[in-house]
Amino acid sequence: MTTTGPTALFDLDGTLTDPYPGISGSILYAIERLGRPPVDEATLRAAIGPPLEASFAAMLGGDAILAKEALAHYRERYAPVGLYENKVFDGIPEALATLKMNGIQLFVASSKPRVFCERIIEHFGLGSFFTTVHGSELDGTRVDKGDLIAHVLASEAIDATRCVMIGDRRHDISGARRNHLRAIAVGWGYGTAEEFAETPPDRIVPDVPALADAVLSELGLAQ
Structure with missing residues (x-):
């Protein structure tokens, strides 16, 4: 039916x-937590919409383990703060x-x-x-x-x-x-x-x- x-x-x-301010800020936070240099605005904008773990993998040279770590760090900021920066x-x-x-x-x-x-x-x-x-x-x-x-x-x-x-x-x-x-x-x-x-x-x-x-x-x- x-x-x-x-x-x-x-x-x-x-x-x-x-959602750009909240997503981009949380991505930059995650990348910083991993000790990596910040990504540029074009990369940040391209990450809005697609599955985020795959976007992190692309930013991190295809490293799937690092991508999962980045996603966990991202959520540390996004859940309490980033989702309201919208x-x-x-x-x-x-x-x-x-x-x-x-x-x-x-x-x-x-x-x-x-x-x-x-x-x-x-x-x-x-x-x-x-x-x-x-x-x-x-x-x-x-x-x-x-x-x-x-x-x-x-x-x-x-x-x-x-x-x-x-x-x-x-x-x-x-x-x-x-x-x-x-x-x-x-x-x-x-x-x-x-x-x-x-x-x-x-x-x-x-x-x-x-x-x-x-x-x-x-x-x-x-x-």
Whole structure:
């Protein structure tokens, strides 16, 4: 049995909120704890969205053990401080309200650990818009976006033919494709034109005011 009605899955970082200060500060903290030199801004920006352990591995010469250590250090700062160094993009609450008013069932689907996602969504007053907040687990379960989306579809009994994924990185698009969903990329996050060219979404939304209409259009509900 599937969930009745059209459904939208939303990425969190770079889509609903701008997490750069908290994530970048926590990455730099972790790198410093390992005694390594700080990484540049381009590397920090590229790390927002993809699974973080893999990003740390890339920063640390592919050393998987050091990447796990870095992730543990990252969480030392991120959990109490970094997750609140964040900001909801202007217009997001209004866009979510419009979608909900039009009968769209909304879920968060983020590769960030679920416990952090839940705290962010509640802290910034977005909880009333979402049926459920989904994320990975602290042990790395469902950190892959395709696996996470598959879990959301199954656990929430969502009809993939009436569902769209909205995110800012190629992982959101490829995860959607693996699960036969339409995909919307947002232009205000951390994805690049190059990655959208390599992993094309069904559409790119340039700014937040255009978001609700784009989602409604992809779900066949354009006004």
